Amino acid sequence: MSATNKTLFDKIWDAHVVRADGDMALLYIDRHLVHEVTSPQAFEGLRIAHRAPRRAEFTFAVPDHNVPTTGRALGIGIADPVSRLQVETLDGNCAEFGITEFRMDDPRQGIVHVIAPEQGIVLPGMTIVCGDSHTATHGAMGALAFGIGTSEVEHVLATQCLMQTKPKNMRVTVGGALSPGVTAKDIVLAIIGQIGTAGGTGYVIEFAGSAIMDLSMEGRMTVCNMAIEAGARAGMIAVDERTIDYVEGRPYSPQGADWDKASAWWRTLHTDAGAEFDAEVHLDAAAIPPQVTWGTSPEMVTGIDGKVPDPARESDPVRRTSIEHALKYMGLVANTPMREITVDRVFIGSCTNGRIEDLRAAAAVAQGRKVAKGVNAMVVPGSGLVKEQAEAEGLHRIFIDAGFEWRDPGCSMCLAMNADQLAPGERCAATSNRNFEGRQGKGGRTHLVSPAMAAAAAVTGRFTDVRELAK
């Protein structure tokens, strides 16, 4: 790579190196996001070592994983005492260490990866970390954002830096244009289907190409969110005018002279012509149909016209056993067409697909229809502000009239740490990002889909090509 032809990733990385030590770099972290699950032990570590946060004002916290999604307007707290203690521990730590927190009763509360862009806390060109793998989401802003463990949460609190080896550069180019009814979620599932859940290990992925740049900011966040599901350290997308328009006027984004200076730098945040990548992958957007996962890993995915695979046809023994395991867990028979699989539950929400555009897409399918008999469907907005916006647009009425439950914001059934869980054997069409065994409840069976496809499954009771429901 020549010094003058840099990738987007190189530009941001280089701007944040405090010092280099052989292969390791001490990297400065601009913003640190914190939630209740992965932080208590980090704050405890600070206390034990008598350390204070270096820059408490660069850290923002929100409880999201454990919060209930019903009865919040009534002021009903968290019923489970263990969950409650975790949220109260976060409140106490933020108060003690002087960290801004959007508490459970704050209208801005929501899933950390939904509220940070919404508030303008994460901006182009920043380095952003959080004790959460889906921090990759913020790469959509043209930022370098990645998940860390709790020891590193403590490290960032104490030093505002992290010791890192520089990952390699991969570019995934999605050319052409999507066909109607196909969304950002389908793009990213198709990418993972192609490169596998370890395909991005050791890399930062830049998503590029016309189909990516045509996406809204919400759609770009959906794609970057699941970069981690391809094993990548981070996902990112170049800054363009859409990025800058999105950022402008948000509560924490710069103003006046700062804005002019910032936006001038942001406009340079794209890969230079001629810059080289360590790996390149290409997909054609027009060839991507709506995706549905059939197994217990996001790479176990096919188009809506596909079938459950037959392990007997798999020659690699490790893969064959994986497929057998997955089909057993999922209660599926080889060669079953995806369209014949019926669902018990539908979950629309999460940091992948809990933004306003996602709710609009689901509502467009739900409008004038009814949730199929025997199906329980819920919509969980990604934040309090998404919920407000959806209600202002009347989306909640569409969902409620169709028989969906309309909930309060949080992670909810994406990982089922609160009361929202699948029962053993229940099958769910989910807009979240992980279909791992037990993710949505022990024995629960998760199929990952886009919001429109989830709504289509809700109203027909089975996986359905949403394009056929279009009026």
Added chain:
Amino acid sequence: MEAFVKLDGLVAPLDRANVDTDAIIPKQFLKSIRRTGFGKYLFDEWRYMDQGQPDMDVTHRPRNPDFVLNQDRYAGATILLTQDNFGCGSSREHAPWALLDYGFRCIVAKGFADIFYNNCFKNGILPVVLPTKVVDDLMGQVKKHAGYRLMVDLPAQTITTPGGETIRFEVDAFRKGCLVDGLDDIGLTLRHAADIQAYEERRRAEAPWLFAGQTR
């Protein structure tokens, strides 16, 4: 953090690819605000037949006889041998905490997910990546011979089999040093406080908006 120098340990095989951190430690146990006590819930959904809950007494829980760690011959194992992409998914450091608390100090695999790999080093666990063929061989040996042990030597970057065969592995020098000395990373970074300060001053001049940070 406990230093890792040499380990002569019993090996347990987990012959699965893409073992995710949700499987290593299911989410209900993440509600704990402590770092310890996760070992008894390691691989909870595979290990027990009932639904595990935090703070549950595990002594009388029904065990899944088919799960490998429930076999007597692997009791006391300190080395876990597994397939590719181990530790994928969630960033939860509870996964290495659970493995460590159970007794594992070394994990040998065809590959690891990045965040998990990194988290291991922070907790005194050595993750070792070996080529596919070598792991497949070891997997066969472990299953065949009860009491199969490996000798791991981090300073020398070798693993020695009972037959005396020596396998070399790669690990970056910085991480190796921290693990061998049991060093606290934060203390190390704080030695560079002057560099951090200088960076912040430079950056504040270049990009003042990063430091303004006030809501309107």
